[in-house]
Structures are given as structure tokens and as C-alpha cells.
Amino acid sequence: MPARAARVTHSRRPLSFLDCIPPLILTLVLTLGLGAPRSARGQDSLVVAAAVVAAPAPAPAGGVKAIDVPNDRGDAIEVTWTPAPQKSAGDGIVTAYLLERAPAVEGPWTRVDSVGAGTHKKTDTVKSDTPYVYRVTALGAGGAAAPVVSEPVEACAQWFNTGRVSVLLAMLLFFGLVILFTLRAQAGEKLFIRRIAGIDAIEEAIGRATEMGRSVLYVPGINDIDDIQTMASLNILESVAKVTAKYETPIVVPCNYPVVMTLAQEMVKNGYVAAGRADGYDPNSVRYVTTEQFAYVAAITGIMLRDKPAANIYLGSFYAESLLLAETGFSTGAIQIAGTAQVAQLPFFVVACDYTLIGEELYAAGAYLTREPRLLGSLKGSDYMKVALIAAIVVGCVLETIGMTSFKHFFASQ
Amino acid sequence: MAFGDTLEKLDRRWIFLLVALLVLIPLLRPLRLPLAVSGPARNFYEAVEAVPAGSIVVLAGDFDPASAPELVPMTKSVVRHLFRKNVRIIALELWEGGPPLVDAILHDVGDELGKKYGIDYVNLGYKSGREAVMPSFGNSFSRTFPNDYSGTAVSKLPLMREADTFAQTALFVNISAGYPGTKEWVQQVQGRFDVRMVSGSTAVQAPEIYPYLQSGQVVGLLGGMAGAAEYEKSINVPGAATKGMDAQSSAHMFIAFLILLGNAIYFSRRGAARRPS
Amino acid sequence: MMNLLPVVLTAIVGIVVILSFFVPHPYIAEPAQKLQDWAIVIVASGYVLGAANVYKVNGESAIKRQKDWVYKWILLGSMTGMMVVGFFFSGGTQFLNEGSPFKWGYDFLYVPMQATMFSLLAFFIASAAFRAFRIRTVDAALLAVAALVVMIGRVPLGNLFTAAFPEPIQLPTMANWLLEWPQNAAKRGIAIGAGLGVMATGLRIILGIERSHMREEA
Numbered sequence: 038m039p040a041r042a043a044r045v046t047h048s049r050r051p052l053s054f055l056d057c058i059p060p061l062i063l064t065l066v067l068t069l070g071l072g073a074p075r076s077a078r079g080q081d082s083l084v085v086a087a088a089v090v091a092a093p094a095p096a097p098a099g100g101v102k103a104i105d106v107p108n109d110r111g112d113a114i115e116v117t118w119t120p121a122p123q124k125s126a127g128d129g130i131v132t133a134y135l136l137e138r139a140p141a142v143e144g145p146w147t148r149v150d151s152v153g154a155g156t157h158k159k160t161d162t163v164k165s166d167t168p169y170v171y172r173v174t175a176l177g178a179g180g181a182a183a184p185v186v187s188e189p190v191e192a193c194a195q196w197f198n199t200g201r202v203s204v205l206l207a208m209l210l211f212f213g214l215v216i217l218f219t220l221r222a223q224a225g226e227k228l229f230i231r232r233i234a235g236i237d238a239i240e241e242a243i244g245r246a247t248e249m250g251r252s253v254l255y256v257p258g259i260n261d262i263d264d265i266q267t268m269a270s271l272n273i274l275e276s277v278a279k280v281t282a283k284y285e286t287p288i289v290v291p292c293n294y295p296v297v298m299t300l301a302q303e304m305v306k307n308g309y310v311a312a313g314r315a316d317g318y319d320p321n322s323v324r325y326v327t328t329e330q331f332a333y334v335a336a337i338t339g340i341m342l343r344d345k346p347a348a349n350i351y352l353g354s355f356y357a358e359s360l361l362l363a364e365t366g367f368s369t370g371a372i373q374i375a376g377t378a379q380v381a382q383l384p385f386f387v388v389a390c391d392y393t394l395i396g397e398e399l400y401a402a403g404a405y406l407t408r409e410p411r412l413l414g415s416l417k418g419s420d421y422m423k424v425a426l427i428a429a430i431v432v433g434c435v436l437e438t439i440g441m442t443s444f445k446h447f448f449a450s451q
Numbered sequence: 452m453a454f455g456d457t458l459e460k461l462d463r464r465w466i467f468l469l470v471a472l473l474v475l476i477p478l479l480r481p482l483r484l485p486l487a488v489s490g491p492a493r494n495f496y497e498a499v500e501a502v503p504a505g506s507i508v509v510l511a512g513d514f515d516p517a518s519a520p521e522l523v524p525m526t527k528s529v530v531r532h533l534f535r536k537n538v539r540i541i542a543l544e545l546w547e548g549g550p551p552l553v554d555a556i557l558h559d560v561g562d563e564l565g566k567k568y569g570i571d572y573v574n575l576g577y578k579s580g581r582e583a584v585m586p587s588f589g590n591s592f593s594r595t596f597p598n599d600y601s602g603t604a605v606s607k608l609p610l611m612r613e614a615d616t617f618a619q620t621a622l623f624v625n626i627s628a629g630y631p632g633t634k635e636w637v638q639q640v641q642g643r644f645d646v647r648m649v650s651g652s653t654a655v656q657a658p659e660i661y662p663y664l665q666s667g668q669v670v671g672l673l674g675g676m677a678g679a680a681e682y683e684k685s686i687n688v689p690g691a692a693t694k695g696m697d698a699q700s701s702a703h704m705f706i707a708f709l710i711l712l713g714n715a716i717y718f719s720r721r722g723a724a725r726r727p728s
Numbered sequence: 729m730m731n732l733l734p735v736v737l738t739a740i741v742g743i744v745v746i747l748s749f750f751v752p753h754p755y756i757a758e759p760a761q762k763l764q765d766w767a768i769v770i771v772a773s774g775y776v777l778g779a780a781n782v783y784k785v786n787g788e789s790a791i792k793r794q795k796d797w798v799y800k801w802i803l804l805g806s807m808t809g810m811m812v813v814g815f816f817f818s819g820g821t822q823f824l825n826e827g828s829p830f831k832w833g834y835d836f837l838y839v840p841m842q843a844t845m846f847s848l849l850a851f852f853i854a855s856a857a858f859r860a861f862r863i864r865t866v867d868a869a870l871l872a873v874a875a876l877v878v879m880i881g882r883v884p885l886g887n888l889f890t891a892a893f894p895e896p897i898q899l900p901t902m903a904n905w906l907l908e909w910p911q912n913a914a915k916r917g918i919a920i921g922a923g924l925g926v927m928a929t930g931l932r933i934i935l936g937i938e939r940s941h942m943r944e945e946a
Binding site: 108109110111165194195196197198201204205208211212215216219261263265266268269272294295296298299321324325326327328329331332334335339343357360361364378380383385388389395396397399400401403411412415416418419422423426 | 746749750751752753754757767770771774775776777778781782784785788795796799841842845846848849852853855856860861915918919920921922924925926927928929930931932933935937938
């Protein structure tokens with residue numbers, strides 16, 4: 038508010054003749070070229086020059102350096118400078134720095150920005166592979182100091198972001214492990230996968246729905262297909278649809294996004310085809326409801342209360358609706374199986390559902406259900422990567438404790 | 452035991468009625484309980500306070516009317532704080548239901564403090580695409596949002612001519628109710644574009660942000676209505692969140708009481724089952 | 729060929745986007761940016777598909793007077809009504825301006841309905857807490873104590889209970905400690921596992937190992 042208020046007040050105050058004298062004198066000074074720098078033109082120059090009469094100009098800024106910003110697409114230059122020194126009591130106080138750029142020292146100069154006295158760094162967006170020089174002018178109540186010019190610099194695009202070496206190495210290690218174990222699994226190696234109770238319970242829940250003559254409700258989460266949890270959920274849906282097709286139990290899949298609906302239709306159809314009951318597939322069993330979070334909840338809870346499905350399966354990404362769905366499902370007496378990698382929602386599912394898949398179990402479920410060797414191989418690769426990460430965490434903790442920070446800094450990516 | 456059985460089989464709508472009364476009564480007759488400002492909320496306030504006058508701040512309002520009671524008061528307080536410091540705001544929304552809420556806040560507070568649209572603040576509005584919009588916005592504000600909320604070309608807005616990337620801004624404020632929200636902004640933008648970031652979040656989502664808070668990727672956090680009320684206290688402008696805290700207090704205490712009551716019934720029944728008949 | 733094309737496209741798109749994280753050069757960054765722009769367009773155009781599906785699924789039931797057909801008419805009527813008002817009676821692109829009929833619908837129908845649904849959470853949490861928070865084991869006891877401390881410590885009334893105690897044993901301090909340390913530790917563990925799961929699933933999709941969503945078995 039202060040700067041704005043000051044501007045308004047200034048414009049509303051009636052000008053007296055005396056007020057006009059200093060600018061007039063200084064305009065004359067500028068016109069004659071007696072001291073005011075080329076950079077201080079127009080309004081800036083009036084403000085700067087107005088103070089020449091009253092106070093001394095500040096000392097020039099020091100050490101102006103312009104460097105190509107590293108690890109970027111070649112469109113930025115960072116200019117840094119050191120504060121203008123106050124050599125003697127006579128030097129003026131800096132109130133701002135004016136930053137300008139030009140293709141060469143001769144000009145023409147273009148204003149980049151004017152920054153406060155406390156700022157000594159500015160990143161400028163420029164064209165790639167074009168030479169520029171920068172100059173910084175210290176401005177004060179007493180006028181403008183002589184501008185200080187940088188060396189010429191060009192912004193160049195880089196082919197590799199060196200700040201992300203650690204991420205690249207971790208990624209290559211992980212991908213290598215996944216591919217290695219996938220190949221070994223393909224070659225016939227037996228891979229162990231622990232029991233996941235929540236997944237085992239799916240068939241039991243569908244069996245119960247069949248006995249009761251009721252449907253199975255499958256909710257693939259409330260995120261779109263760009264969330265891998267939704268993708269994982271859709272892969273599980275195919276296996277679930279296969280079982281419902283086998284038992285001839287209707288399945289209802291309300292979707293939150295149109296693209297998810299299209300894929301879910303494909304998955305359910307595949308499940309029915311795999312079970313040898315392609316004719317039993319009802320395209321309307323998979324439907325788009327709405328993208329609105331709570332309208333979606335209202336629609337699903339409506340299905341629960343009206344149709345009373347005997348099994349509710351919630352797999353995917355969930356937010357505040359997790360408890361609303363699970364509590365309503367509980368009140369209808371359905372068997373409930375949930376799974377999500379949304380950590381904040383896990384407690385709600387744990388208290389209100391019969392089985393809950395926690396975090397990575399959701400991603401493992403597809404492999405667990407199909408037992409396809411290549412999918413199991415990728416799970417094994419993930420496990421080894423987890424061991425490597427645990428080792429890195431332990432080593433990092435020990436090194437940090439004894440004061441060695443280089444390991445931590447290696448992992449800090451930009 | 453009969454009493455325990457009655458409670459155990461109690462129609463849950465009685466519990467709902469009690470919750471409604473316990474929320475309603477403090478709203479009508481506030482208790483004005485003293486409020487302490489927590490560390491994450493203090494850090495949020497200090498991060499905004501440290502923004503120099505004249506700078507530009509990006510505000511992403513990723514919420515919709517469902518979370519308005521929690522997030523509108525905190526957005527209003529943050530906007531007020533920024534405007535009071537003469538900081539300019541570029542706002543955007545990635546939830547389709549949210550733009551009118553954020554727009555109303557900017558205009559209400561802006562009008563109150565004499566701010567001009569296009570010079571002191573801009574609302575870029577909604578862009579479909581969720582997480583995919585984030586890196587695109589980080590690369591170029593104007594390319595991602597060629598027009599603002601009301602359809603005006605951003606090239607015609609003076610404020611937008613001064614900032615096209617995060618490098619030209621001083622702080623990024625994200626007020627979020629879920630996906631896409633703070634977590635995605637951290638993953639897609641914070642590290643990649645070296646952004647100083649603070650977050651306001653619904654109470655249920657706030658624990659998700661703590662790992663980023665501890666790592667320094669998010670420098671301050673307002674969690675739910677409590678966080679909003681703490682911020683209102685920090686800027687010394689009590690508002691809707693401060694009023695709501697009494698209701699939240701009584702609801703929390705009631706839920707705590709229910710947990711204890713449920714366990715008392717459970718233990719008394721277990722004890723009775725163990726006693727020889 | 730028709731099965732191979734989506735796999736190849738997925739692989740190319742995935743590799744370009746991953747590369748753009750490591751290669752800032754415009755030769756990679758620009759195509760990656762273009763792909764992200766296309767993703768936005770595809771997501772947006774998906775809504776047309778969604779609206780068509782709502783009309784198809786519910787329209788059939790409504791016309792044939794199947795179960796709950798009245799609700800279907802209400803749904804179709806509300807949806808069509810809001811669209812007609814938004815497109816034709818609310819000033820075109822200014823449909824969300826103050827005073828437009830669409831904005832009226834937003835303020836007085838959409839906002840209260842959304843807030844009502846979210847507020848149901850308060851009631852459901854209360855009933856779930858009463859029913860499900862039983863201290864059956866030591867783990868459950870720890871969970872219940874932590875829940876009570878955080879719940880009471882995060883509100884002013886809770887602060888009052890321990891205001892006279894030294895700061896380290898005040899409820900707000902303990903609540904913050906629980907949120908910052910044990911909660912964070914567990915969350916990071918789950919997040920690392922889930923993150924690896926995301927990467928493994930992503931890699932499987934890029935390599936074409938996981939492609940059940942692309943095929944149609946004969």
C-alpha cells in the first residue's frame with residue numbers, strides 16, 4: 038500500500054512554481070549532457086536528476102558479471118553484481134539498480150528491469166545464441182552513478198541437465214533391474230510373490246454377490262488416466278470382470294472421466310471375452326457419471342443404496358470421498374475391498390473396509406492376479422531397488438551424522 | 452450392559468444430529484477461544500512477509516466449492532496480505548469448479564484495497580489438463596494461458612508483460628484441496644523451475660504436505676480451517692476461519708469423546724464376556 | 729499392425745517426455761511441450777465423449793421407463809438446462825460474470841450442493857470413530873492415542889487443557905511432533921514404495937509389457 042499511496046498523493050498535490058524549478062534546472066543539465074548518464078532518460082532521469090542538486094550520487098556497482106544460466110534451454114542469462122560501495126561519507130545511498138542490455142557496448146540499450154537496493158541478481162529471458170552485454174547503474178536520491186558494463190555473453194541450450202545426474206543414475210539402475218528380472222522371468226525362472234489378502238478376497242466377495250443374486254460395484258478412483266493408480270486399477274478390473282463373467286454376476290463401473298470410461302469398457306469387455314462369455318457383456322455396465330468429485334460420490338452412494346451391491350471394490354486414487362463411500366457401503370452390508378496409494382486416505386479405508394491394499398500393493402495387484410512372468414519380474418526389480426534405496430538412506434544418515442554432506446548434495450536435484 | 456447394547460446399536464443418525472448441534476451452536480454463540488499460531492503457519496506468514504513490495508507472486512487456487520469453507524478464508528487472507536504489501540498477483544486455477552471463487556476473492560479484496568485489474572492482479576482462469584498444465588505453465592505463463600479468465604489476451608495486460616516464467620516471480624502460493632494440487636506442483640514445478648513455494652491445504656490433505664515441508668520444498672503450510680484461522684491471527688484480520696474454529700473445537704472434542712465411549716463399551720462387554728456365568 | 733501401433737506410439741511419447749526431464753535443449757523440450765499440449769487437448773475433448781455417454785446410458789433408461797427412470801429424467805433435465813442456460817442465455821464467453829443466469833446456478837445450486845456433500849464427512853467421521861476405533865491390540869492403542877492427541881491438539885479448546893504445562897508436553901506441541909516425525913516417516917516409506925510402483929508400471933506400459941488396455945482378445 039505505501040508505494041501506491043505515495044504515488045496517488047503526489048499526483049493530487051497542487052504544484053507550486055518552486056516545485057518546478059529543480060526539474061527545469063535539471064532538464065537543462067540533461068539537455069546539455071552535463072553528467073546525467075544515457076540510461077537515465079525520461080521520467081527516470083527527472084527523478085534522478087532532481088536529486089542531484091540536493092545529494093551526491095552513489096558510487097557505481099561493482100563486479101558486474103553476466104553468465105549463461107546452466108542446464109536450461111538457452112533462453113536465460115543471469116546478471117550479478119556487488120553492492121555499490123560507500124567509500125566516503127559523501128557518497129550517496131543507493132535506492133535502486135537499473136539493469137539494461139544491448140547487443141554490443143555501443144548500444145542501443147534496452148531497459149531490462151529496475152530492482153531494489155537489496156537485490157544483486159537478475160535473470161533475464163533472451164534469444165539463444167545471440168551476444169549480449171549488460172550494464173548496471175546504481176541509482177540514488179543524489180542521481181545516477183556511472184554504469185558498469187559486463188563482458189559479452191551468449192545464452193546456449195544444453196544437451197544435459199547436470200543437476201539431474203543422480204536422478205538419471207537411479208533411474209537407469211531401476212530400469213536395469215526391472216528389465217533384468219523381466220528377462221529372467223521370461224526365461225522361466227520361478228519368482229515368489231507373497232500373498233495379498235485383499236486381492237484373494239476379491240473372488241470370495243464376487244462369489245458372495247453371486248449367492249445373494251446382487252451386483253458387484255467397481256470404483257476405479259477419481260483420477261484420470263494420467264494417474265498411474267487409475268491405470269493399475271483398470272488392469273485389475275480386467276481380472277475382476279473375468280471372474281464376474283465366470284459367475285454371471287453383473288458388474289457396475291461408474292467412471293469419473295470419459296477417457297477412463299472408454300478404457301474401462303475395453304477392460305470389462307476383455308474380461309468377458311477371456312471368460313468365454315462375450316455375449317454377457319453389457320456396454321452400459323461401464324458408464325461415465327461426472328467429473329465433479331462430490332456429484333460422483335452422490336451417484337455412487339445412490340447406486341449403493343438403491344441396488345445394494347453385495348461387493349464394493351474401490352481401487353485407484355481417492356480423496357475426501359473415501360470415507361463417504363466406505364461408510365455408505367458399510368451401512369448396506371456389502372463386503373468392501375479398497376486399495377490406494379493416497380496415504381492420507383488409507384486410514385479411512387482401513388477403518389471402514391474389510392480389506393485394504395496399501396500403496397504399492399495396488400501396483401502389484403495386476404501381476405499378482407495374472408501371474409504373468411514378465412509382470413512378476415518387474416515386481417522383483419522394484420524390490421531390489423527398494424533395498425538399494427534403503428541402503429542409500431542408511432549411508433546418508435551415517436554420513437550426515439558424521440558431518441559429511443557431499444552424499445546428500447549429490448542426490449539434491451535441480 | 453443393556454445401556455452399552457443400546458449405545459452399540461444406536462441409529463447413527465442420532466450421532467449425526469449431535470454433531471450438527473455441536474457445530475451449529477458455537478457458530479451462533481462463539482466462545483472466542485484463544486488461538487496459538489503453529490510453526491508451519493508462522494513460516495507461511497514469514498515467507499509472504501519476506502516478499503519485496505512490487506514483486507509478483509503466482510497464486511494457484513486448486514479447489515472448488517466443496518472445500519470453500521476451509522480454503523476461501525485462507526485464500527482471502529493471503530490475497531489481503533499480499534495486496535497490503537503492494538505485491539502483485541497472477542492467479543490460475545486447475546479445478547474447473549474453482550475460478551469464480553478465486554475471481555470473487557481477487558476482486559473483493561482488490562476493490563477494498565484499491566487495486567486495479569491487469570496492473571496489480573490478473574486471473575488467468577481455468578485450464579483443462581490438470582498435471583500436464585503445470586510444466587507447461589512453468590515454461591511460459593502466456594503460452595499456457597493466452598487469454599485471461601474473461602477472455603482478454605494476456606498480451607494486453609501490463610502485469611503479464613512483466614512475468615512469463617517463475618524466474619520473474621518472488622513466491623508461488625498454492626491453495627489446494629487435492630488432485631491436482633500441492634503434491635503435483637512440487638513434483639512438476641518446484642524443483643524443475645527452482646520455485647519458492649508455500650501451500651494452503653484442506654485439513655485432510657495437510658499431512659500429505661509434511662514431507663515436502665520438512666525437506667524445504669514447501670516453506671510454509673496452512674492446514675485446513677485451523678491454518679486459515681492462524682493466518683488470520685497473524686495478519687490481524689479475524690475472518691470466517693476464526694469464527695469457525697469454535698465449531699471445529701467442539702466437533703473434534705465430540706469425536707474424541709465418541710472414540711473413548713466406543714472403547715469403554717468395548718472393554719465393559721469384553722470384561723463381561725470373560726466373567727464366569 | 730493395429731496392435732503394434734499403439735505400443736510404438738506409447739513408447740515414443742514416454743521416452744520423449746522422460747528425456748525432456750534430462751535434456752533441456754529445445755530439440756527435445758519443444759516436442760515434449762507439444763505432447764503435453766496435445767494431452768491437454770485430448771483430455772478436454774474427452775468431455776464431449778463423456779456427455780454423449782451420459783445421454784446414451786440414462787436416455788435409454790428414461791425413455792424405456794426402466795428402474796429409477798424419474799431420476800434419469802431429473803439428471804438429463806438438469807444437465808441440459810445448465811448447458812442451454814450457459815451457452816445461450818448467459819452472455820457467451822462471459823457466462824460466469826456476476827449477474828448471469830449461469831452464475832446464479834453456480835452460486836445458489838452448485839456451491840451449496842458441493843459444500844453439503846463435503847460436509848457429510850464430519851458426520852461420517854463421527855460415526856466411523858464410534859464404531860471402528862476399538863483398542864483391540866497394542867498397535868490399535870497407539871493409533872487411538874495418536875488420533876486423540878492430534879485431534880484435540882489442533883483446536884483451541886484442546887490448547888486450553890494443557891496451556892499451564894511446559895511447552896514440550898502441551899498438546900499442540902505433541903500433535904505437531906506426531907505430524908512431523910512418526911507420521912512423516914511412515915508416509916515416506918509408503919511413498920517410496922508407491923513411487924517405485926508408479927515407475928515400474930510406467931516402464932511396463934512404455935515397454936509394452938503391460939498393454940491389456942490396448943488389445944481386444946478374439
